[in-house]
Amino acid sequence: MRKNITSALTAALWGGTLSLLALPVSAQSVPGQSGPGQSASGLGDIAQVELLPGWRIAPDTHMAALRIRLAPGWKTYWRAPGDSGIPPRFDWTKKEGIAAQQVYWPTPKVFDTFGLRSVGYKGDVILPMKFTTTGEGEDLTVEGRVDLGICEDICVPVSVELSQTFDADLTTPDPAIQKALAHQPDQAAIRNVSCEIGSTDEGLSLAARIAVPPLGAEEFTVFELPDKSIWIDEATSSREGDVLLARTELVAGDGKAFPLDGGDIHITVIGKDGAAETRGCTTG
Structure with a gap:
């Protein structure tokens, strides 16, 4: 079953034991440095990681960011990596x-x-972080x-301090962080979502049934739940005009039955021309 393959892949990579995909080393631990703009290096030409100091957007709120500079061909992953x-x-x-x-x-x-499909980033990656x-x-x-998992044809699990x-x-606002904030999935494009939940x-x-205008070719739907122990299969997607139909299966980590509240379902649709996301769907 794909659930077992995925779980084994993630565990093996973090353990540094996947001989076919991982480099012949265990997870690399890379020390960081204090101070604005300092980077954590030590990964050769693969990646550099740093915290950007950002700026104070309100008396009680600071906007900063994690920056990951990846070498050409390498990638790292989104919060729901596929x-x-x-992750x-x-x-x-x-x-x-x-x-x-x-x-x-x-x-x-x-x-x-x-x-196998995965979801993530290449190039210069900036993840804004807001601190209250x-x-x-x-x-x-x-x-x-x-x-972080950093992959090309091989994968390197990296721990950066x-x-x-x-x-x-x-x-003074950081234009790079502002650009990343502006490049989030559209949270207004999805007009409504209805869900049918069944047993397997x-x-x-x-x-x-996701009411969202077409987002370009190869639309990919991601379902997320607050409980990360619940495995969610890769969704299949098809279109009926301005409605995207997406189906998936869910299995609890302990194999036991579990309740599913439609309000907890986080949905993101990613296409070649953009992305949209929403939280919650009506069930019935």
């Missing part, structure tokens, strides 16, 4: 002056590798580890 992708992981062990944080995801691309402060006018400090202080007096031998089936 069957052959490796990024953020583990901030130190957050001084930070009450909350949010990652913004620019529109990704869909890749086909050895017959515990008090107005405070400097912020973040420190921790980012785990980063630290950064975000000064409260930084007030192993879990649930989900069929969605």
